[in-house]
Amino acid sequence: MLTFQCPYCGVQACETELAAGGEAHLKRFGPGSSDEDFEGYLFLRPNVKGVHFERWRHAMGCGKWFLAARCTATLEVFGTYPAQTTEPPPEIIAAIKARRPDWSLS
Amino acid sequence: MRRYSAFAIAREAMRHHLGWERAWKSPTPKAQYDVIIVGAGGHGLATAYYLGKNHGIRNVAVIEKGWLGGGNTGRNTTIIRSNYLQDPSAAIYEKARSLYETLSQDLNYNVMFSPRGVMMLAQTEHEIRGYQRTAHANALQGVATEFISPRRVKELCPIINIDGPRYPVLGALWQPRGGTARHDAVAWGYARACSDMGMDIIQQTEVTGVKREGGRVVGVETTKGYIGCSKLGIVVAGHSGVMAERAGFRLPIESVALQALVSEPIKPIMDVVVMANTVHGYMSQSDKGEMVIGGGADNYNNYTQRGSFQHVEETVRALIETFPIISRLKMLRWWGGIVDMTGDRSPIISKTPVDGVFVNCGWGTGGFKAIPGSGWAMAELMAKGHSPLADAFSLGRFREGRFIDESVAAGVAH
Numbered sequence: 001m002l003t004f005q006c007p008y009c010g011v012q013a014c015e016t017e018l019a020a021g022g023e024a025h026l027k028r029f030g031p032g033s034s035d036e037d038f039e040g041y042l043f044l045r046p047n048v049k050g051v052h053f054e055r056w057r058h059a060m061g062c063g064k065w066f067l068a069a070r071c072t073a074t075l076e077v078f079g080t081y082p083a084q085t086t087e088p089p090p091e092i093i094a095a096i097k098a099r100r101p102d103w104s105l106s
Numbered sequence: 107m108r109r110y111s112a113f114a115i116a117r118e119a120m121r122h123h124l125g126w127e128r129a130w131k132s133p134t135p136k137a138q139y140d141v142i143i144v145g146a147g148g149h150g151l152a153t154a155y156y157l158g159k160n161h162g163i164r165n166v167a168v169i170e171k172g173w174l175g176g177g178n179t180g181r182n183t184t185i186i187r188s189n190y191l192q193d194p195s196a197a198i199y200e201k202a203r204s205l206y207e208t209l210s211q212d213l214n215y216n217v218m219f220s221p222r223g224v225m226m227l228a229q230t231e232h233e234i235r236g237y238q239r240t241a242h243a244n245a246l247q248g249v250a251t252e253f254i255s256p257r258r259v260k261e262l263c264p265i266i267n268i269d270g271p272r273y274p275v276l277g278a279l280w281q282p283r284g285g286t287a288r289h290d291a292v293a294w295g296y297a298r299a300c301s302d303m304g305m306d307i308i309q310q311t312e313v314t315g316v317k318r319e320g321g322r323v324v325g326v327e328t329t330k331g332y333i334g335c336s337k338l339g340i341v342v343a344g345h346s347g348v349m350a351e352r353a354g355f356r357l358p359i360e361s362v363a364l365q366a367l368v369s370e371p372i373k374p375i376m377d378v379v380v381m382a383n384t385v386h387g388y389m390s391q392s393d394k395g396e397m398v399i400g401g402g403a404d405n406y407n408n409y410t411q412r413g414s415f416q417h418v419e420e421t422v423r424a425l426i427e428t429f430p431i432i433s434r435l436k437m438l439r440w441w442g443g444i445v446d447m448t449g450d451r452s453p454i455i456s457k458t459p460v461d462g463v464f465v466n467c468g469w470g471t472g473g474f475k476a477i478p479g480s481g482w483a484m485a486e487l488m489a490k491g492h493s494p495l496a497d498a499f500s501l502g503r504f505r506e507g508r509f510i511d512e513s514v515a516a517g518v519a520h
Contacts, residue, residue, distance in 0.1 A: 001414060001416075002406070015406075015414060019405075020405045020406035022360070023407075035505050039358075039504055039505040042449075042504070043358035043504045044504075045347070045360055046351065047346075047347030047348075047359055049347075049361075049409045054406065072409050073410065074410065075412075
């Protein structure tokens with residue numbers, strides 16, 4: 001069973017307390033952007049097998065959105081961090097590299 | 107290929123069963139094929155089969171990372187139905203269902219198609235309206251379904267508790283010619299027929315890269331070396347995103363785990379398939395007597411072929427209210443498969459940004475029922491460049507906003 005530490009309230013929450021929100025750090029395209037950009041933002045996903053940055057909501061707890069790094073091939077969780085960021089923080093990158101030396105942020 | 111028949115059984119009985127042939131060959135790959143299909147599951151093998159049978163393209167290889175039919179083809183709950191709301195879905199699923207009717211004769215392989223009837227319970231007022239709408243749509247599409255009363259539900263499946271306190275049965279969408287089939291036999295039957303046409307089924311070989319020249323596919327890198335091809339079909343379900351990345355494009359797909367479980371075998375207690383979408387559970391009884399139970403998919407990206415505990419609990423809890431008789435049953439096996447979900451919960455059978463590369467994916471939680479129709483349409487698309495059954499399921503529909511919105515029509519148990 002997946003467990004994440006909520007970065008806001010500090011609770012170790014299991015997946016029944018949480019709602020998954022899909023891939024994190026999407027670059028948003030709005031009105032005026034090209035059809036290709038809009039399609040990419042809305043639908044196209046790398047759907048990686050490996051390290052995945054994703055959004056979760058502590059739905060049955062504090063109710064806030066947070067971000068997490070998790071391996072989709074092993075379900076290992078590398079860490080969680082607040083949602084107010086456009087890229088993974090250095091300590092998360094370091095935690096991933098400690099476990100996956102060959103991995104790099106693409 | 108020596109045909110299977112009653113006579114063959116008698117003949118082999120007389121000579122210690124020494125005359126049975128291997129069902130399919132395990133050849134070493136050739137240097138070049140007209141068509142390579144990646145993925146020897148039901149959909150990939152069916153694609154190869156109809157390429158040969160309908161379009162005369164027989165210089166075909168089907169390359170499989172693991173073993174034949176070892177992915178979702180071997181992991182589903184074997185339900186076959188075609189009671190969909192949208193016209194393109196009803197067309198392809200009904201094509202598949204009608205091909206299942208004669209598939210055993212067509213392949214000379216017993217796929218044990220059992221049109222025992224599929225019942226989708228309406229347990230809320232919204233579901234009654236939704237299923238009545240689907241029944242009307244099906245009447246126009248030429249799919250035989252009807253909306254039936256709770257009393258008729260009870261007649262068809264006496265073990266149902268129609269007065270459940272929380273989710274009473276208010277009616278059902280009934281498709282009498284829906285049912286189940288033997289999932290492994292579908293893959294094995296197609297594989298045997300493909301092998302008989304001279305196609306190569308290459309197992310234990312992973313496609314690690316797609317070679318392109320001038321925007322067109324020329325071959326694939328595999329763990330057994332480079333193999334050339336003029337056309338490439340990617341039919342790999344949960345790993346579609348990974349293969350698309352290797353071919354140089356992205357798909358509107360996310361992979362999640364869907365799980366199922368079976369109980370210990372018991373005497374026959376139900377001879378229909380029952381799906382309860384409000385509570386996310388569906389159940390049928392296998393020929394061995396096991397109750398085959400499926401539930402909802404997990405909602406996070408996952409490649410581990412393991413499901414989560416809480417969905418099993420949710421599914422079983424809901425089914426026990428509807429089927430009190432199963433409350434003391436022990437569960438024997440529990441497994442997960444990786445399903446490829448699209449935004450509109452409809453499949454993709456399409457050309458791709460790379461010339462000569464075609465994808466067949468996005469069947470999500472309901473691919474088994476579609477295998478023959480999916481292979482039929484994919485083969486036609488690969489041979490002719492378009493197919494009436496497949497055209498609506500193109501990749502371009504996401505950019506153009508032409509969704510085939512079955513997430514509303516079919517809910518989760520799809």
